[in-house]
Amino acid sequence: MSDERYTASRTALRTAGIMLVFTLVFTALMAATYRLTAPSIAEAVQTHKMRLIHDILPPGSYDNDLLADVVELGPAPELGLVRGGQVYRARQGGAPAALVLDVVAPDGYAGRVALAVAVGIEGRVSGVRVTEHAETPGLGDYIDPAKDRNRESPWIDQFEGASFAGTPPSDWRVTKDGGAFDYHVGATISARAVIEATRRALHWATTHREALFDAPAGARLQLE
Structure with a gap:
């Protein structure tokens, strides 16, 4: 019974470790993507604002x-x-x-x-x-x-x-x-x-x- 508990504990810890690594990698990728795309998104928003303003203000x-x-x-x-x-x-x-x-x-x-x-x-x-x-x-x-x-x-x-x-x-x-x-x-x-x-x-x-x-x-x- 103790061997089964030990094996289950190891499996749970390994699964938790994998999930933690996955979460860290995913978060890092998302952060990197945001840093790369944020300037272009901001520029697109500004361009849209100016296009809209030009429609109502020559x-x-x-x-x-x-x-x-x-x-x-x-x-x-x-x-x-x-x-x-x-x-x-x-x-x-x-x-x-x-x-x-x-x-x-x-x-x-x-x-x-x-x-x-x-x-x-x-x-x-x-x-x-x-x-x-x-x-x-x-x-x-x-x-x-x-x-x-x-x-x-x-x-x-x-x-x-x-x-x-x-x-x-x-x-x-x-x-x-x-x-x-x-x-x-x-x-x-x-x-x-x-x-x-x-x-x-x-x-x-x-x-x-x-x-x-x-x-x-x-x-x-x-x-x-």
């Missing part, structure tokens, strides 16, 4: 390094940011030109819709793009220009140039509700969510414009 409208001129936000309920987000600051010749905000519409048909909203210094929306959504394919996903069947005039482009001077806050609704913005029949909820989130972003950006541009790059702000 390159000729600013001359600073947008990805370096960023402030971090704490939780911002008006922007739908539960855990906070980022604001990119565009400048022309050192003067404030526009803000690009992370925004979330929590009330899309299928849940949250993440947006990037650009607001010019004069209080006009330069552009809006959906960065994340789960809206119904072929129905509510037209809020994303990549999914909109109208390639020449995507639905989301109607925000370009929108302002409270031209469109009072009370008119930031779909035409079905008496507002100024078009929508696709059968997919009103998605449009309502994006319109309301954009309206709130415009109001928030114009309200906090000075504080956002005055803050040092990399600062974390908590603005009400």
